[in-house]
Amino acid sequence: MSRLIFVLALVWAGVAAAQTPEGRLTVTGQGSVTHAPDMATINLGVAAEAPSAAEAVEETSVATSRVLSRLVEAGVAASDIQTDQLLLHPVYADRAVDGPARTPEIERFRAVNRLSVRVLDLQSLGGVLDAVVTDGANVFDGLRFGLQEPQPAEDAARVAAVEDAMRKARIIAGAAEQELGTIVSITENGGGGQPGPVMMEMARSVPVAEGEIDVSAQVTVVFALE
Structure with missing residues (x-):
């Protein structure tokens, strides 16, 4: 009977360990690029x-x-x-x-x-x-x-956002003396383009300053912690 109890205890411990979620680290990365409007x-x-x-x-x-x-x-x-x-x-x-x-x-x-x-x-x-x-x-x-073709700038902003998330994750995990594991998920949170300064004057000759467009992206990355 005692041997059966011991075996059942080992099995239960194994099941409990399998059901225990491993550590997670969630970070948000920001990326942006500037581009002259066309x-x-x-x-x-x-x-x-x-x-x-x-x-x-x-x-x-x-x-x-x-x-x-x-x-x-x-x-x-x-x-x-x-x-x-x-x-x-x-x-x-x-x-x-x-x-x-x-x-x-x-x-x-x-x-x-x-x-x-x-x-x-x-x-x-x-x-x-x-x-x-x-x-x-x-x-x-x-x-x-x-921009007439905004996709290249948007993709560059996405790459910068992922790189920013990876950088933050390494810093946080290192400070907590943890090892980063595999990426569990990546979610894009949206972004957009913001126009630069605009100067308008309704006169006979209208001066306009187009400035630059800031194209941004944001991602949330979840890492497993080993």
Whole structure:
């Protein structure tokens, strides 16, 4: 009986050891690369107000046609111009009309036509902005620099993030007097590109400083500890 108990105890100890999780070390690595942009995206549009909805739409349509023609003349391809949004809504008077429901009075209508424009020749960007503003674009929603082919920069940032995670893991494990084992998992946490400084001045000649784009990546790596 005592021998059977001893054998069962050994078996139980083996099962318990197999079920005990080995040590883990989880680190997060950051990586980034800077790159000069080779394109820009402009978000602009035309807005007009008129007593009737039809008049407001007509005014924006005429002005938008002029802007589109000027963009093409400036060398922007038609495939790089896209209508983002068409809006039409009433503008109410500040005071309400007397009555049981005190219904707000419609004073006029506002129409907005928003465009997204890709400019692949950054040398022409200032001239493009000047041209469209001159020809009727009175809504400017921002300018964003980017890369036509972002994947090489994104991949370089990923490599830098993994290298950073490996470096951190070696430092932490060494400080804890532990040995790094195999990699259990690697998870990419996302990243992105941040534009560099942008200088805008709505004047006859529009100066633009494109700066640099910071393309970043982040990974979480789990190591086994031996």
